[in-house]
Amino acid sequence: MIEVICNDRLGKKVRVKCNPDDTIGVLKLLVAAQTGTKAEKIVLKKWYTIYKDHITLEDYEIHDGMSLEMWVNVPDAEMQRERGNLADARVAIGGDAGDTSCGGNQAARLARIIANMSSAQAPHARIRVGVLGATGMVGQRFIQLLAAHPQFELVAVGASERSAGKRYGDAATWRLDTPMPAAAAALPVRACDPAGWADAGVRVVFSALDAAAAGPAELAFARAGAAVFSNAKNYRMHPRVPLVVPLANADHLAAIALQRSAAVAPAVVADPAPIDLAADITLPPGAALVANANCSTTGLVVALRPLVDAFGPLSRVAVVTMQAVSGAGYPGVPSLDILGNVVPFISGEEEKLEEEAAKILGGVDVGVAAGSLFTPAPALRVSASCNRVAVIDGHTESVFVEFARRPPPSIDEIKHALGSYVSEAQRLGVHSAPAQAIVVTETKDRPQPRLDVNTGAGFSVVVGRVRPCNLFDVKFTLLSHNTVLGAAGSSIMNAEIALAKGLL
Numbered sequence: 001m002i003e004v005i006c007n008d009r010l011g012k013k014v015r016v017k018c019n020p021d022d023t024i025g026v027l028k029l030l031v032a033a034q035t036g037t038k039a040e041k042i043v044l045k046k047w048y049t050i051y052k053d054h055i056t057l058e059d060y061e062i063h064d065g066m067s068l069e070m071w072v073n074v075p076d077a078e079m080q081r082e083r084g085n086l087a088d089a090r091v092a093i094g095g096d097a098g099d100t101s102c103g104g105n106q107a108a109r110l111a112r113i114i115a116n117m118s119s120a121q122a123p124h125a126r127i128r129v130g131v132l133g134a135t136g137m138v139g140q141r142f143i144q145l146l147a148a149h150p151q152f153e154l155v156a157v158g159a160s161e162r163s164a165g166k167r168y169g170d171a172a173t174w175r176l177d178t179p180m181p182a183a184a185a186a187l188p189v190r191a192c193d194p195a196g197w198a199d200a201g202v203r204v205v206f207s208a209l210d211a212a213a214a215g216p217a218e219l220a221f222a223r224a225g226a227a228v229f230s231n232a233k234n235y236r237m238h239p240r241v242p243l244v245v246p247l248a249n250a251d252h253l254a255a256i257a258l259q260r261s262a263a264v265a266p267a268v269v270a271d272p273a274p275i276d277l278a279a280d281i282t283l284p285p286g287a288a289l290v291a292n293a294n295c296s297t298t299g300l301v302v303a304l305r306p307l308v309d310a311f312g313p314l315s316r317v318a319v320v321t322m323q324a325v326s327g328a329g330y331p332g333v334p335s336l337d338i339l340g341n342v343v344p345f346i347s348g349e350e351e352k353l354e355e356e357a358a359k360i361l362g363g364v365d366v367g368v369a370a371g372s373l374f375t376p377a378p379a380l381r382v383s384a385s386c387n388r389v390a391v392i393d394g395h396t397e398s399v400f401v402e403f404a405r406r407p408p409p410s411i412d413e414i415k416h417a418l419g420s421y422v423s424e425a426q427r428l429g430v431h432s433a434p435a436q437a438i439v440v441t442e443t444k445d446r447p448q449p450r451l452d453v454n455t456g457a458g459f460s461v462v463v464g465r466v467r468p469c470n471l472f473d474v475k476f477t478l479l480s481h482n483t484v485l486g487a488a489g490s491s492i493m494n495a496e497i498a499l500a501k502g503l504l
């Protein structure tokens with residue numbers, strides 16, 4: 001993936017992430033999605049060359065970081081023809097981007113661009129979204145990340161009865177280092193009951209609810225027709241709920257289509273199962289229930305995904321976490337417990353890491369008649385040991401990996417697989433996807449949360465100290481932002497991907 005900068009004559013810069021094999025026509029659609037200018041009016045030039053829509057960036061030798069001149073003009077006959085080509089591609093995309101003659105990636109990309117265009121070119125057509133649990137640590141991150149989102153417009157916020165009825169600005173104890181967005185501050189806090197949200201026209205609901213409240217509330221919103229993207233643990237292991245880390249297993253979002261169908265019988269869950277895992281997820285058209293992972297699982301699976309893709313199944317993974325205090329919510333861990341200290345226990349955390357990774361790295365089969373849509377990664381055994389440390393944001397993890405294959409890959413091959421990994425979210429070019437999913441550092445004492453937690457605006461995983469292991473095959477240290485990629489950012493990216501795939 002490369003970044004191209006388009007400069008207009010007024011000094012405005014538009015940075016666009018794209019692929020070298022994209023055509024100029026596709027690049028214009030990406031610019032259009034960001035600026036609201038119609039693609040057919042955009043002219044891209046460099047010196048005396050006017051770039052033609054059907055030629056690819058690599059054929060024009062347009063490379064990473066290159067600046068182009070951007071003009072806005074009336075379409076000429078050639079552009080009209082290219083528009084026709086794009087319209088044909090859109091028809092060919094139909095319901096399944098992968099079946100088109102123009103190639104899965106390119107077709108999916110066009111579908112996504114067209115989806116982006118309709119929302120970004122008409123700002124009033126942004127999808128109206130709400131946030132449940134908006135006053136907490138993850139809720140605040142949602143408010144921050146949604147403030148200038150090109151596809152989603154925040155129109156409703158919900159929290160507990162303690163906050164309901166107040167203005168958001170009065171109810172939330174704002175703890176982020178950017179100002180509270182004024183539009184959010186003015187919103188009334190609602191109770192987390194869909195009946196009271198009918199006037200807001202909300203289609204997508206992001207949930208940062210405490211797990212004690214999330215189960216019934218999220219299901220009620222989904223059954224009322226909303227697409228719910230949840231951070232809570234309640235439905236993560238449900239056999240009909242995709243557990244999606246957008247940089248690792250975006251393909252599992254395909255399960256959304258089956259949630260809307262009564263054709264698949266709900267799976268039978270062995271007793272004694274928590275009630276949420278036995279819930280009937282048969283939803284109306286347009287609705288969905290998607291979970292994202294525990295924040296420590298998230299960083300781990302992003303690093304493991306390219307290793308599985310490149311070298312086949314993993315047999316054993318051991319992980320020791322050093323987790324930030326913001327992971328415990330607000331007000332979280334008492335200062336007298338954590339200052340100058342390490343607490344070697346986080347309730348339920350090790351169990352979540354050990355079971356969630358296998359679901360995420362496993363397969364999805366939307367053709368099964370009954371039972372689970374998900375097959376756990378074969379043979380993968382994970383052992384986790386979790387610690388709370390005196391860090392504000394960013395979970396650090398020491399990871400030890402053994403591959404099923406013998407001999408295992410070399411350390412250089414492993415570093416290359418990590419550093420060159422491109423996730424589906426990046427290939428689709430969704431708004432929140434970082435330029436690099438995994439940043440590999442060779443600096444011997446990195447990653448460190450204070451220095452590296454905001455890499456890729458908090459959406460990248462930083463991996464360092466990749467080295468041989470005497471007991472396993474390789475060991476390394478990773479860092480990921482627990483409330484951005486580990487929570488709100490993943491939910492938002494999941495929704496962006498679902499939108500790009502035509503699932504919303």
Ligand SMILES: NC(=O)C1=CN([C@@H]2O[C@H](COP(=O)(O)OP(=O)(O)OC[C@H]3O[C@@H](n4cnc5c(N)ncnc54)[C@H](OP(=O)(O)O)[C@@H]3O)[C@@H](O)[C@H]2O)C=CC1
Pocket residue numbers: 132133134135136137138139158159160161162163164192207208209210211212213214231232233293294295326327328329330331482483486487
């Ligand atoms: N922090 C993190 O790094 C991560 C958190 N998560 C998960 O995300 C969710 C939110 O976590 P976090 O923001 O840290 O938690 P906080 O405790 O900071 O916030 C909890 C939110 O839930 C609301 N709430 C609590 N009880 C109720 C209720 N009975 N009815 C309605 N709303 C209620 C609170 O509202 P009020 O202010 O009115 O009390 C608040 O908005 C949790 O499920 C957590 O497990 C997942 C991954 C990472």
Ligand SMILES: N[C@@H](CC(=O)OP(=O)(O)O)C(=O)O
Pocket residue numbers: 211231232233293294295323324326327328346349352482
């Ligand atoms: N338990 C995590 C955050 C969290 O709430 O996770 P989960 O959503 O899996 O309960 C932490 O303390 O850092």
